[in-house]
Amino acid sequence: MTENETGNETEIVVVGAGPTGLTLAYELGLAGVDTLVLEKLPQFAQQVKGGGIQPRTAELLESRGLLEPLLRRAVSRDPVGGHFAALPVPLDCTPWQTRHPFPIAIPQWEIEEVLEERASRTRVRVQRGTAVTGVEPDDDGVVVTAGGVRVRARYLVACDGGHSTVRKLLDLPFPGRPGTHQAVLADIRLTAVSSLVPRQMGHMSTLTRHAGGYWAMLVPLGDDRYRFTFGRAEQTDTDRDTPVDPEEISAALTAVYGPETALGVVDNSSRFGDATRQLEQYRVGRVLFAGDAAHIHPPLGGQGLNLGIQDAFNLGWKLAAVIQDRAPNGLLDSYHTERHPVAAQVLHHTSAQRVLAGPNPSEDMTALRDIFTDLLRLPDTNRHLAGLMSGLSLRYALPGDHPLTGHRVPDTDLITESGSTRLSVLYGSGHAVLLDLAKTFSARLPLPPRVDLVHATSTEDLGATALLIRPDGYVCWATDDGASGEDTLLAAITRSISA
Numbered sequence: 001m002t003e004n005e006t007g008n009e010t011e012i013v014v015v016g017a018g019p020t021g022l023t024l025a026y027e028l029g030l031a032g033v034d035t036l037v038l039e040k041l042p043q044f045a046q047q048v049k050g051g052g053i054q055p056r057t058a059e060l061l062e063s064r065g066l067l068e069p070l071l072r073r074a075v076s077r078d079p080v081g082g083h084f085a086a087l088p089v090p091l092d093c094t095p096w097q098t099r100h101p102f103p104i105a106i107p108q109w110e111i112e113e114v115l116e117e118r119a120s121r122t123r124v125r126v127q128r129g130t131a132v133t134g135v136e137p138d139d140d141g142v143v144v145t146a147g148g149v150r151v152r153a154r155y156l157v158a159c160d161g162g163h164s165t166v167r168k169l170l171d172l173p174f175p176g177r178p179g180t181h182q183a184v185l186a187d188i189r190l191t192a193v194s195s196l197v198p199r200q201m202g203h204m205s206t207l208t209r210h211a212g213g214y215w216a217m218l219v220p221l222g223d224d225r226y227r228f229t230f231g232r233a234e235q236t237d238t239d240r241d242t243p244v245d246p247e248e249i250s251a252a253l254t255a256v257y258g259p260e261t262a263l264g265v266v267d268n269s270s271r272f273g274d275a276t277r278q279l280e281q282y283r284v285g286r287v288l289f290a291g292d293a294a295h296i297h298p299p300l301g302g303q304g305l306n307l308g309i310q311d312a313f314n315l316g317w318k319l320a321a322v323i324q325d326r327a328p329n330g331l332l333d334s335y336h337t338e339r340h341p342v343a344a345q346v347l348h349h350t351s352a353q354r355v356l357a358g359p360n361p362s363e364d365m366t367a368l369r370d371i372f373t374d375l376l377r378l379p380d381t382n383r384h385l386a387g388l389m390s391g392l393s394l395r396y397a398l399p400g401d402h403p404l405t406g407h408r409v410p411d412t413d414l415i416t417e418s419g420s421t422r423l424s425v426l427y428g429s430g431h432a433v434l435l436d437l438a439k440t441f442s443a444r445l446p447l448p449p450r451v452d453l454v455h456a457t458s459t460e461d462l463g464a465t466a467l468l469i470r471p472d473g474y475v476c477w478a479t480d481d482g483a484s485g486e487d488t489l490l491a492a493i494t495r496s497i498s499a
Contacts, residue, residue, distance in 0.1 A: 027316025
């Protein structure tokens with residue numbers, strides 16, 4: 001179809017301006033890819049929603065210079081680890097050598113605002129109030145109809161949430177299990193509080209209560225603002241599109257936190273469930289899926305937003321390489337190969353948490369929770385679950401014999417030819433990094449344009465003398481003997497990063 005027939009052309013269309021879509025757009029824009037983001041909402045939905053940044057997501061955002069402006073907007077909270085199934089033992093991420101061992105609390109719309117502002121500095125346009133009504137893929141691209149305009153792109157990425165319009169337009173199955181519980185999420189303001197209302201955001205186990213036939217979590221956000229999540233211990237069937245009445249919120253507040261707790265204003269509210277579903281394929285020709293459009297799961301442990309942002313970091317540099325004709329064969333397909341198992345694992349462990357954290361536990365379940373709590377106090381168990389929930393233990397199944405292959409590298413201090421720096425700073429351009437810790441490779445080494453050779457020393461043993469680190473921060477080649485590694489290095493670059 002010609003440009004006149006479509007009325008507009010771009011290299012990539014991203015549908016959805018949530019954290020996943022905006023992170024992806026930023027990654028594409030950083031690589032110089034012309035990107036159009038289509039969002040049906042006319043403005044930011046100022047709702048807390050998925051407001052927790054896990055340690056690995058924090059590392060990735062810091063690697064692009066995006067974390068500092070987010071930290072300035074973060075909600076004050078106790079420096080305490082995350083949780084598994086709301087059990088009263090904080091997860092300790094310090095064994096994973098991260099500079100960000102605690103989850104960061106920040107309203108989702110604040111995350112979106114920072115991401116959109118940064119993306120707009122690149123070749124990214126965000127068009128709000130524009131709902132997608134048609135998707136027509138062919139062998140060479142996709143024609144998208146939105147807001148009465150037809151746009152042709154080389155690829156479309158659907159980041160439009162669990163009720164993805166793109167997924168429905170393409171009539172793709174979304175297999176899985178329906179939800180078992182329904183709850184309400186509301187951003188509220190209180191005019192009076194009882195002694196039962198928490199004063200400071202802390203570990204989730206200290207914020208949850210069961211009383212009056214309800215389960216609830218009230219999270220202080222500063223001043224008179226709170227994030228209130230609640231449901232009935234006995235399941236009630238209410239259509240998810242049914243508006244949440246302020247009286248419903250007030251009744252739950254009174255039942256759980258006493259009549260002294262008074263509701264002032266409801267800023268926004270919505271209903272949600274705990275269904276578990278995942279697309280069988282994240283790529284269908286010229287259309288790809290990321291975030292909740294590709295997978296949904298019970299909202300336990302702050303996984304959803306983080307899973308989507310990490311999808312975007314995995315996909316962005318690969319899609320840019322394809323657009324710029326420098327991608328090895330199969331690079332784009334590796335997005336599904338690498339990220340589908342990660343989401344499947346999240347679906348698996350959040351399903352387990354759904355059982356352990358059920359709102360109406362039996363006597364047997366209470367016994368199981370007690371035993372599991374004791375297990376969480378064992379260092380090895382805690383380390384394993386901390387790595388799982390934070391994303392720090394993720395390893396991609398990449399080719400190569402070195403034990404570091406597929407792992408992240410902790411953000412270490414380095415001394416380079418330009419002075420002191422940190423490893424995370426080297427990722428700011430979105431390039432791959434060849435980190436040479438033994439000055440083995442010459443500056444004349446024939447590297448592709450978006451692979452940076454950095455000679456450096458470190459006071460810490462990184463486990464190799466040279467590492468090739470992908471733009472998303474994962475090792476795709478390493479050696480303990482750089483002198484004999486040039487041939488395997490260049491082969492790894494050709495195979496994994498740039499043809």
